[in-house]
Amino acid sequence: MGFHRTDDGPLAVLTLDHGDLNLFDHGVFESFIDAVDALDADPPRALLLHASGRVVSAGVDVHEFDGLAPRDAAILWRRLIRAAQALEDLPCPTVFAAHGLCLTAAFEIALACDLLIAATSARFGLVETVVGLTPSMGGPQRLTERAGPARARQLVYTGELFDAQTLAEWGVVTQILPDDTFADDARAVALKLANGPTRAHAATKRLVRTAADHGVRAADALVPDVSAPLFDTEDLRGAVASFLKDGPGKASYSGL
Incomplete structure (x- = not known):
């Protein structure tokens, strides 16, 4: 049990399934690393991450920290950060769907995804302060990027839970969907991205990442390198022909 992959056409679906509370233990951490390694080796056209069970996750099994030596903790965090970065760098849209x-x-894995979709009743927290720890899979720094340093400090220092609406106002949650149709609606969002112009989405992702890391002018300089090659793709040529013949919104994409 842990993370396992299924496919829905062009969409890869990574599901966390580890009991009703989906607690992270050594096996779940290893399954996350292995799943991301496999995705990195053969990227899909889009990725949906979600969880089965009553909650997305009630956190880490604290037994994992009992007696953990600093050296071993450092090794674990380095491996998990590399996995989060690999997830973040996938050349396709990534969507995290939080139903509870x-x-x-x-939550830290969710922050490494492009889009964080939440059910109306979902709640989020980085509560490591209750065991004297700081979030160590990239949460504070990715919260800083989305919500700013003051909000990141507030969320981590307090260890409090925050609802989806609050985090949407902070720029952390990107979309809120109704509870009763959440699973189907979230999958539909991800499937729409998977059926889109895959290489154009990858170009967009590079431009946004470059702008976030190095500023708008650096992204400007990258535009010719990532945009011009799109004119040699089947998707762009087909979409242009479709637009001219049938109008906008009628094109279909293969990812080529």
């Missing part, structure tokens, strides 16, 4: 309570490691 989403704590610690699961």
